[in-house]
Structures are given as structure tokens and as C-alpha cells.
Amino acid sequence: xxxxxxxxxxxxxxxxxxxxxxxxxxxxxxxxxxxxxxxxxxxxxxxxxxxxxxxxxxxxxxxxxxxxxxxxxxxxxxxxxxxxxxxxxxxxxxxxxxxxxxxxxxxxxxxxxxxxxxxxxxxxxxxxxxxxxxxxxxxxxxxxxxxxxxxxxxxxxxxxxxxxxxxxxxxxxxxxxxxxxxxxxxxxxxxxxxxxxxxxxxxxxxxxxxxxxxxxxxxxxxxxxxxxxxxxxxxxxxxxxxxxxxxxxxxxxxxxxxxxxxxxxxxxxxxxxxxxxxxxxxxxxxxxxxxxxxxxxxxxxxxxxxxxxxxxxxxxxxxxxxxxxxxxxxxxxxxxxxxxxxxxxxxxxxxxxxxxxxxxxxxxxxxxxxxxxxxxxxxxxxxxxxxx
Numbered sequence: 001x002x003x004x005x006x007x008x009x010x011x012x013x014x015x016x017x018x019x020x021x022x023x024x025x026x027x028x029x030x031x032x033x034x035x036x037x038x039x040x041x042x043x044x045x046x047x048x049x050x051x052x053x054x055x056x057x058x059x060x061x062x063x064x065x066x067x068x069x070x071x072x073x074x075x076x077x078x079x080x081x082x083x084x085x086x087x088x089x090x091x092x093x094x095x096x097x098x099x100x101x102x103x104x105x106x107x108x109x110x111x112x113x114x115x116x117x118x119x120x121x122x123x124x125x126x127x128x129x130x131x132x133x134x135x136x137x138x139x140x141x142x143x144x145x146x147x148x149x150x151x152x153x154x155x156x157x158x159x160x161x162x163x164x165x166x167x168x169x170x171x172x173x174x175x176x177x178x179x180x181x182x183x184x185x186x187x188x189x190x191x192x193x194x195x196x197x198x199x200x201x202x203x204x205x206x207x208x209x210x211x212x213x214x215x216x217x218x219x220x221x222x223x224x225x226x227x228x229x230x231x232x233x234x235x236x237x238x239x240x241x242x243x244x245x246x247x248x249x250x251x252x253x254x255x256x257x258x259x260x261x262x263x264x265x266x267x268x269x270x271x272x273x274x275x276x277x278x279x280x281x282x283x284x285x286x287x288x289x290x291x292x293x294x295x296x297x298x299x300x301x302x303x304x305x306x307x308x309x310x311x312x313x314x315x316x317x318x319x320x321x322x323x324x325x326x327x328x329x330x331x332x333x334x335x336x337x338x339x340x341x342x343x344x345x346x347x348x349x350x351x352x353x354x355x356x357x358x359x360x361x362x363x364x365x366x367x368x369x370x371x372x373x374x375x376x377x378x379x380x381x382x383x384x385x386x387x388x
Contacts, residue, residue, distance in 0.1 A: 003236075007243035008250070015213055015251065024213075025255035029206040030262060036198045036323065037267055050078045051131040054098035056086040063109040063146060067120075070142050071102070077131035093125045100124055100132045102139070192349045196271070197321045199263030200348045203256050204341035205317025207288050210255045212309045214248030215292040219302040245289055252285035260348075272351030276360060280347045283367040287340035290371040293378035316341045340370045 015021045053071060057064035072081040084092060089101040101123030108120070120143065124132055192200060218241065260277065263269055271277050291312065299305035319326065320341035336342050347363035 003239050004243050004246070007240065008246045011214060011217065011243065011247045012250065015247070021210065021213055021251055021255065025206060025210045025251065026258060026262075029202045029259055030266075033199055033202050033259075033263055033267065036202075037195055049099075049129055049131050050080065051100055051135055052080045052082060052098045053100045053102055053135060054082050054084050054089045054092035055102040055104070056084060056089050057102075057104035058106055058108070061104070061109040064104040067104065067139065067142050067146075068102075071135060071139055074135060074138055077134060079135060090123060093123045096125065098125070099129075100135055192345065192352055193269065195267045196269040196348070196352060197345060198323075199260065199267060199269050200271075200345045201317060201320050201322030201341070203259040203263065204284060204320055204344050205313055205322040206259070207252050207256050207285065207341070208291070208309065208313035208316065211248040211252040211285065211288045212292050212295070212305075213251055214244045214246070215289065215296050216299075216302065216305045216309060217247075218244055218296050219299060219305050223302055245293070248289045248292060249285055252288055253281055256281050256285060270352060271348050272354065273356055276351045276355070276357045277348065279357060279364065280344055280351070280360065280367075283364050283371075284340055284344040287367045287371040287374070290374040290378065291340075294374050294381060297378055297381045297383050320345045337366060338370070340367045343367050343370075 055068055055071070057068060068081060068083070072079055082092070082098060086103050089098075089103050092098040093101040101121075103121040103123070105119060105121070111119075120139070122136055122139075257278070260271060260281070264271060292309065295305050295308045295312070299308055316339050317323075319336055319339050322341075326336070343363040343366035347360050350359050350363070
């Protein structure tokens with residue numbers, strides 16, 4: 001045990017002196033976090049632009065008046081209703097004075113009373129955005145209620161409902177509550193904000209670079225001729241490999257924890273319970289270290305190992321949302337679930353949403369199974385460096 005810690009401390013001192021851990025473990029990921037947050041950080045703060053609606057309707061049409069009144073009362077986005085003649089609606093939209101045009105045809109109310117389906121015309125401008133879509137959706141909801149009222153009234157009259165009760169029947173259908181209601185709330189569990197996803201993804205991506213400093217140094221020492229001398233010392237055969245693994249684990253835990261902490265501080269992200277986050281960090285570092293042992297066995301030279309490490313880090317990091325949020329279902333989602341970095345990000349989403357350790361069973365299981373499978377595989381895969 002003394003030999004293990006002596007070698008571990010020696011490697012840690014060497015990594016601190018050559019500054020590579022600070023560059024790839026902290027400086028580069030923090031710089032990327034900053035750039036990506038400047039580019040995409042505002043995606044969570046999208047605001048709807050105000051919408052000006054050029055509308056045309058008959059002045060004495062009660063149904064049309066009710067439709068326009070409802071549209072004018074929309075609060076988000078703020079709607080300005082500009083009533084113009086029907087032949088000017090298109091011109092208002094084309095000139096940019098209105099983002100949306102609405103033409104309620106003559107006889108609209110009469111058609112509604114007769115039970116015919118309502119028909120209105122919407123005209124969207126070339127620069128109309130999400131706000132116009134919201135207005136159209138609200139208008140469609142009002143038209144659906146109008147239709148329900150006329151259908152109920154006509155059906156009641158056909159079924160023999162007393163004539164004096166038919167209007168009340170239609171009114172009841174028209175004023176019935178909507179099937180769905182909307183209210184402002186927090187995002188669901190397992191969903192990080194854009195900033196949170198970028199911070200967590202970058203921490204996971206550069207974790208794979210950081211853990212390589214320990215394990216992959218086996219190849220460099222083999223090429224330099226120091227590895228055979230280390231193994232000739234009076235200690236257990238696996239002590240050298242174990243020391244490299246401990247170095248990787250310590251570096252991974254420290255840098256990943258610092259990245260999450262600094263990311264939370266600089267970008268206003270909260271990942272929830274520190275204890276639960278610490279467990280996730282330990283699990284993902286274990287998985288990343290096991291993957292580096294596979295790389296160390298397959299690569300013949302340190303250069304090949306560094307290339308393989310970079311490819312794995314970029315691929316797994318991108319698939320976890322290190323550069324842009326990714327949502328996938330079905331087969332693609334199942335494949336992404338095998339990625340320990342994606343499981344790590346998903347676990348942080350759970351803790352960020354208020355979850356605790358008891359809610360992290362699935363992502364922790366993915367990371368630990370990954371670590372066990374690749375750890376065992378690293379014992380079975382032939383060491384190509386020895387055979388070279």
C-alpha cells in the first residue's frame with residue numbers, strides 16, 4: 001500500500017508541475033463553456049414579440065366581436081388589434097404594419113347560428129414569429145367553442161329540447177372549460193437548462209481527457225523505458241497499474257467537481273443536492289477511468305492512445321450535449337443511454353429538478369454497469385503495446 005501511494009503522489013506532483021491538467025481540465029473547458037453560453041445561453045429566455053393584428057369584421061356581428069375581443073385580451077404576447085376594412089388587411093401585412101391579418105367574412109354570425117362550421121382567413125407576414133402562432137391558436141380555440149355551442153344547440157333542437165332551453169344549452173357548450181389549461185411552471189425532472197446542459201456536458205467531455213493523464217501515461221513510460229524498471233521493483237505486479245488508475249480517478253474527481261462548481265458560479269446553474277452530485281461525479285469518473293484502461297490496452301503507442309482518447313471524448317461528449325442539447329427517443333435514445341457522460345448529464349438533470357439520491361438509480365446503474373463491463377474487458381483484451 002505504501003508503494004501504491006508513493007507512486008500515486010509522485011504522478012500527481014508531476015501532473016501539477018507540467019500544467020497540462022490545468023489546461024485541459026479547467027482552462028479549456030471553462031473557455032468553451034463561456035463561448036457556448038454566449039452563443040446559446042439565451043435559448044431559455046426566449047420572449048414573444050408583440051403582435052399587431054389587422055382585423056376585418058362586420059360591426060354588428062356578435063360572434064365576430066367576441067372573437068376579436070378575446071384576441072385583444074391576450075397578455076402574452078401583447079396584442080394590438082387594428083380594425084381595418086377587408087380589402088386593406090393584405091396591404092397592412094405586406095407593408096409590415098401588421099404581423100398578422102384576420103378576415104372574418106360577412107355572414108359569419110349567421111352561419112354560426114345555422115350550425116355551419118366557422119370559416120375565417122389568417123394572413124401571416126414574412127417576418128411573423130411565434131407570437132403570431134400563439135394568436136392563431138387562441139383564435140382557433142375560440143372558434144372551436146363557437147362550433148361546440150352551435151352543434152349542441154342544433155342537436156338539442158333536433159332531439160326535442162324545448163325551444164326556450166336551446167339557447168342555454170348552446171351557452172353551456174360555448175362556456176365549458178377547455179380540455180387543457182396552461183400555467184407557468186418549472187421544467188420537468190431530468191431536464192437541465194441550456195446553460196446547465198452545456199456546463200454538465202463540457203465537464204463530462206473533458207473528464208475523459210483528464211482521466212487519461214494517469215492511465216495513458218503507462219504507454220509513455222513504456223516507450224521511455226521506465227515502466228519495466230518500475231515493475232522490477234519489490235512490489236506487487238499490479239501496483240503500477242493501480243497507481244495510474246488512482247491518479248486518473250483523483251484528477252477526474254477534482255477537475256469535474258471544480259468545473260461543475262465554477263460553472264454553477266459563473267453561469268447561474270444549480271445542480272441540486274451536493275451529496276447526490278458528488279455520487280454522480282464518483283460514478284462517471286469510475287466509468288471514464290475504465291474506458292481509458294481499454295484505450296491503454298488497445299493502443300500500441302502513446303500517440304495512438306491520445307488520438308483514440310480524443311475521438312472518444314468528442315463523440316461521447318457531443319452525444320451527451322456538450323456542444324448543443326440533444327433529445328432522442330426510440331433506438332437512438334437507447335443507444336445514447338449507454339453513454340456514461342449522457343447518464344451523468346441526465347442524473348444532474350434529476351438533481352437539478354429537486355431529485356435526491358433515491359431518484360438516481362437509473363443513471364447510476366448505467367455508469368456503474370459501463371465501468372464494470374469495460375473494467376473486465378480491459379483485463380481480457382490483449383495488450384498490443386507489449387506485443388509491439
